[in-house]
Amino acid sequence: MSARATGSCDRADVADSIRRSTMVTFVGTQKEFSDALKSLIELDYDAIEAYEEAIHRVDGQTYKEVLKEFTQDHKRHVHELSNLLLSKGVEVPKGPSIKQLLTKGKVVIATLISDKLILTAMRSNEDDTNTAYERMNSRTDIWPEAQSLILSGLADERKHKSWINEQLQRL
Ligand SMILES: [Fe+2]
Numbered sequence: 001m002s003a004r005a006t007g008s009c010d011r012a013d014v015a016d017s018i019r020r021s022t023m024v025t026f027v028g029t030q031k032e033f034s035d036a037l038k039s040l041i042e043l044d045y046d047a048i049e050a051y052e053e054a055i056h057r058v059d060g061q062t063y064k065e066v067l068k069e070f071t072q073d074h075k076r077h078v079h080e081l082s083n084l085l086l087s088k089g090v091e092v093p094k095g096p097s098i099k100q101l102l103t104k105g106k107v108v109i110a111t112l113i114s115d116k117l118i119l120t121a122m123r124s125n126e127d128d129t130n131t132a133y134e135r136m137n138s139r140t141d142i143w144p145e146a147q148s149l150i151l152s153g154l155a156d157e158r159k160h161k162s163w164i165n166e167q168l169q170r171l
Pocket residue numbers: 044073074077129153157
């Protein structure tokens with residue numbers, strides 16, 4: 001592997017984080033609706049992994065329980081959106097993209113040492129999912145069969161974000 005000097009690690013991490021934070025802007029912008037849907041599924045897979053890491057690491061029992069519920073929502077999104085693509089004969093992603101689509105993916109979550117930091121990271125992930133679902137919802141080429149799925153997914157993502165926000169306000 002590279003012989004990067006230790007001192008440059010932080011800078012590299014920051015650059016990586018900036019790069020990632022701009023990447024989500026691509027989810028939902030693909031030219032073809034089916035490609036945008038595929039990238040949305042990959043984003044949901046990323047979210048599942050980040051949630052699983054967060055559940056593993058948080059101390060608060062209530063946080064664990066609610067984060068588990070939210071993970072189930074993301075799993076349902078993957079399932080429903082994948083079924084929709086399959087019904088159209090489109091191949092579906094089987095897991096997260098090799099490009100991390102979330103600002104605070106599982107690797108970042110694994111380094112965090114307090115519930116507040118974990119929830120803060122998960123909030124920025126939910127900013128990403130909200131942006132992506134909003135973008136999908138406002139596409140003019142949205143498939144009629146996709147409309148209610150995207151809309152109910154967006155409602156879930158908004159619920160996730162606002163719950164996390166409420167918890168952070170109390171911390
Ligand atoms: Fe989702």
